[in-house]
Amino acid sequence: MIIKTCKTIPGSEITDPAVFKQRRQLIKAMLALGITGSGIYSSFADATEVNWQNVPKGYQPKEPLSATSADIVKNHTNYYEFTYNKTDATSLAQALPIDPWSVEITGEVEKPGVYHLEDLISQNTLQEYIYRFRCVEAWSMVVPWIGFPLASLLKKVQPLSTAQFVQFTTLNDVKNMPNLSDKHVLEWPYVEGLRLDEAMHPLTILATGMYGEVLPKQNGAPLRLVVPWKYGFKSIKAIVKIELVKKAPLTSWSKSAPHDYGFYANVNPDVPHPRWSQSTERVLGAGFFTPRRKTELFNGYADEVASLYSNMNLREYF
Numbered sequence: 001m002i003i004k005t006c007k008t009i010p011g012s013e014i015t016d017p018a019v020f021k022q023r024r025q026l027i028k029a030m031l032a033l034g035i036t037g038s039g040i041y042s043s044f045a046d047a048t049e050v051n052w053q054n055v056p057k058g059y060q061p062k063e064p065l066s067a068t069s070a071d072i073v074k075n076h077t078n079y080y081e082f083t084y085n086k087t088d089a090t091s092l093a094q095a096l097p098i099d100p101w102s103v104e105i106t107g108e109v110e111k112p113g114v115y116h117l118e119d120l121i122s123q124n125t126l127q128e129y130i131y132r133f134r135c136v137e138a139w140s141m142v143v144p145w146i147g148f149p150l151a152s153l154l155k156k157v158q159p160l161s162t163a164q165f166v167q168f169t170t171l172n173d174v175k176n177m178p179n180l181s182d183k184h185v186l187e188w189p190y191v192e193g194l195r196l197d198e199a200m201h202p203l204t205i206l207a208t209g210m211y212g213e214v215l216p217k218q219n220g221a222p223l224r225l226v227v228p229w230k231y232g233f234k235s236i237k238a239i240v241k242i243e244l245v246k247k248a249p250l251t252s253w254s255k256s257a258p259h260d261y262g263f264y265a266n267v268n269p270d271v272p273h274p275r276w277s278q279s280t281e282r283v284l285g286a287g288f289f290t291p292r293r294k295t296e297l298f299n300g301y302a303d304e305v306a307s308l309y310s311n312m313n314l315r316e317y318f
Contacts, residue, residue, distance in 0.1 A: 003023060003311070008177055009160070009189065014241040015315070023175050023230045023297060024058070032196075034191065036230045037231055042236065055121075058168070068090075069285060070211050072141075072218050072284050072285050073141055073143060073210070073211075073219075074090065074218065074282070075087055075090045075218070076284060077089050077090070077218050077219060078101035078135070078232070078233070078235060079093065079218060080179055080185065080186060080190075081170065081171075081173075081177040081179055081180055081190065081238075082177055082178060082179055082186070082218075083177070083178075083179055083187070084153075085132055087264070089218045090216075090218045092178065092218075093216075093217040093218040094217055094218075095176050096171075096173065096176045096177070096217050096221075097134065097173075097218065097236070098178065098221055098222045098238075099222075100116065100117070101116070101117040101122065101222050101240075102114050102115060102117060103115050103117045103151075103218075103223065103239060103240060103241065103242060104116065104240065104241045104242070105143050105157050105241075105242045105243075105244075106110060106241070106242075106243050106244075107163065107167075107244040107245050107247060108159060108160040108162045108163035108244040108246060109157040109158055109160060109163065109244050110157065110158035110159075111156070111162065111265070112157070112160055113153075117222055117223060118195050119147075120153065120206075121208060124149075124152050124153070125148060126146055126148055126208065126209070127140075127146070127147070127307065128144055128145070128146055128149060129144070129145045129147065129203075129205055129228075130142065130143075130144045130145075130227070131143060131203075131226060131228035132228055132236075132299050132300055132301075133226075133228065133232055134231060134232065134267045134279070134281060134295065134299045135231060135232040135233075136231040136233055136261070136265070136278075137230065138176035138184065138273075138276060138277070138278060138280070138282060138295075139281060139282045139283070139284055140281040140282070140283055140284065140295075140297055141283070141284045141285075142304075143210055143211075144210060144211055144212070144217075144299050145205065145207040145209070145210050145226055146208060146209030147205040147206050147207035147208050147209070147226065148205060148206060148208075149202055149204065149205055149206075150166075150199050150200070150205060150206050150225070151199070151200040151201070151202065152204065153242075154166070154192075154199060154200060154244075157244075159196065162243070162246050163196055163244035163245070163246070164195070164245070164246055164247070164248075165193055165194065165195055165196060165244070165245050165246070165247065165248050165249060166192065166193060166194050166195075166198055166199040166237050166242060166243070166244055166245070167192075167193045167241075167242070167249035168191065168192045168193060168194075168225060168236045168238065168241070168242055168243075169189050169190070169191050169236075169240060169241035169242075169243070170190040170191075170236055170237060170238050170240065171189070171238040171240045172188055172189035172240075178186045178220070185256065186252050186253070186256050187252065187255065190236060190252050191249060191250070191251050191252050192225070192233075192234055192236040192247035192249075192251050192252065193234075193248060193318050194234070195248075195265065195270060195308075196244070197308060197312065198250070198308060200305075201308070203227070203228055203306060204225070204226070204227050204231065204305055205225075205226050206223055206224070206225060206226075207220070207223070207224050207225075207226045208221075208222060208223060220235075220236075220237030220238055221238070222238075223238070223239045224236060224237045224304075225238060225239065226236065228299055228301055229266060229267060229298040229299045229300075229301040229302075229305045230264070230265045230266055230299075231265040231266075231267060232268065233253055233261070233265065234265045236302075248263055250300060251263060253265075259274060260273060260274050260275075262317065262318035264309075264314075264317050264318060265318070266298055266309070266314065266318070267295060267296070268297055268298075268314055268318065269294070269295040269296065269297060270297075270314075270315075271318050276307075277293065279295055279300075280292035280293060280294055280295055281293050281294075281295050
């Protein structure tokens with residue numbers, strides 16, 4: 001079943017709060033694959049609107065975020081397999097077939113295999129996670145994702161003691177991803193990675209939906225990673241393979257520009273990108289005269305995740 005999980009960001013700060021608060025339907029049935037490749041594979045049931053007064057105490061934003069429309073979130077994406085601009089992926093991605101979909105899980109695990117998406121979904125309780133999303137390009141938004149903890153999947157495949165890292169690979173569909181012919185920026189398929197303890201952290205999720213709806217194709221459908229304390233490029237889209245490995249994988253951006261994009265990619269206002277500062281961010285949808293928001297260490301999740309890096313030099317391991 002699907003349950004509502006109120007996280008630590010007040011409803012007033014969610015991107016497009018008017019749309020989010022007004023809806024009277026929340027997902028209560030399993031997100032399941034549809035009978036066509038159109039991407040319509042969600043079912044809805046009436047439910048009580050979330051009570052934002054019951055948001056548990058914990059991380060609270062230091063200042064309110066300007067509301068952004070859901071349309072902006074769904075149409076402002078970096079999806080280089082389709083295009084280098086942020087708008088055309090919305091139309092280009094619609095041709096991507098996502099039904100059926102399976103994920104190969106391999107490497108240092110007791111139970112390797114090919115797992116069908118509908119089985120992964122049916123074996124996990126879908127929840128809603130309201131997270132900040134911070135791009136390395138210094139823009140940000142807040143998204144109510146729907147998904148389940150990556151840890152619950154990894155526990156089922158039983159990592160071996162030799163597993164230290166998790167490597168993720170995106171779909172490599174030359175026919176339907178037109179930009180794969182261009183290898184000047186990145187080599188394909190797109191690869192990302194996490195340390196195993198990062199992957200097992202309860203904030204790390206696999207997302208199948210957003211805004212109470214199925215995940216749009218341009219946002220990474222049908223299955224994407226979300227790691228809210230890291231820059232957005234770590235949250236790999238359209239995952240087809242998860243491999244547990246002994247050594248840190250060479251990720252796509254680290255391979256392409258190692259001095260610009262480190263393996264960890266933790267949001268850190270004190271570590272600038274070689275070509276721009278990371279100390280502030282532009283909130284998508286904010287007015288022209290709205291001041292830039294000050295970026296928080298670990299994107300505001302320091303209380304939850306700082307202990308993962310307690311003995312590390314965050315400038316060296318960026």
